[in-house]
Amino acid sequence: MAAYNSYTDQELFVLLQQGDQIAFAQIYERYLQLLFRHALDMLHDEDEARDVVQDIFQMLWEKAGELEIHTSIRSFLYASTRYRVLKRIRHSKVADQYLSTLRNEFESCVASTDQSIAEKELTKKIEAGLAKLPPKMREVFELSRVHELSYKEIAEQLDLSDHTVKRQVSNALKIMRETLNKSLSLFV
Missing domain, CATH: 1.10.10 (Arc Repressor Mutant, subunit A)
Incomplete structure (x- = not known):
C-alpha cells in the first residue's frame, strides 16, 4: 500500500478501472474527508453528507470500468458530490411538497367528515325537537x-x-x- 501513496490520481484511476481494490482504497483515503466536508457544507446534516459520499464512492467502484474522466479525479469527485447533493435537495423538496399535499388532503377529509357528522347530529337533534x-x-x-x-x-x-x-x-x-x-x- 505504501507504493500506492506515491501514485498520482490518474495512475490510481487506471488501476481502479482494472479492478484494483488497493487503488480504490487509496482514492477513498485521499478524498473521503474532503468530499464529506464539501457535502456537509451544502447539506448541513452529517448523516446526509455521509450517505452522499458513500454513494459517490460506491458509484466509483461499481462503474470504474465504464467511466471516462476527462478532468482530474478530484474535479470529477467534487462535481459528482455536488450533483448528488443537489439531487438529494431537489428530491427532499418534492417529498416535502408531496407530504404537505397529503397532509392538506387528510385535514380536508377529516374536516369534511367532522362536518358531516356534525350535520347528522344536528339533524337528529332537530328531529328530536320536532318530535316533542x-x-x-x-x-x-x-x-x-x-x-x-x-x-x-x-x-x-x-x-x-x-x-x-x-x-x-x-x-x-x-x-x-x-x-x-x-x-x-x-x-x-
Missing part, C-alpha cells in the same frame, strides 16, 4: 319553516287565525331552541 311538539304545532311549524308558507297562507290552509299561527310558530321555536341548546351544551 304537539301534532298541530308541528304541522304549523313545518308549513312555516320547511314549506316556507306565510302565516296568512297557513291560517287559510288550516282554517286558523293569523294570530294562532303566529303564536304556534313562536312556541315551536321556543321549544326547538331549548331542545337544541340542551344538546349543544353537552358538546361545550
Whole structure:
C-alpha cells in the first residue's frame, strides 16, 4: 500500500478501472474527508453528507470500468458530490411538497367528515325537537319553516287565525331552541 501513496490520481484511476481494490482504497483515503466536508457544507446534516459520499464512492467502484474522466479525479469527485447533493435537495423538496399535499388532503377529509357528522347530529337533534311538539304545532311549524308558507297562507290552509299561527310558530321555536341548546351544551 505504501507504493500506492506515491501514485498520482490518474495512475490510481487506471488501476481502479482494472479492478484494483488497493487503488480504490487509496482514492477513498485521499478524498473521503474532503468530499464529506464539501457535502456537509451544502447539506448541513452529517448523516446526509455521509450517505452522499458513500454513494459517490460506491458509484466509483461499481462503474470504474465504464467511466471516462476527462478532468482530474478530484474535479470529477467534487462535481459528482455536488450533483448528488443537489439531487438529494431537489428530491427532499418534492417529498416535502408531496407530504404537505397529503397532509392538506387528510385535514380536508377529516374536516369534511367532522362536518358531516356534525350535520347528522344536528339533524337528529332537530328531529328530536320536532318530535316533542304537539301534532298541530308541528304541522304549523313545518308549513312555516320547511314549506316556507306565510302565516296568512297557513291560517287559510288550516282554517286558523293569523294570530294562532303566529303564536304556534313562536312556541315551536321556543321549544326547538331549548331542545337544541340542551344538546349543544353537552358538546361545550
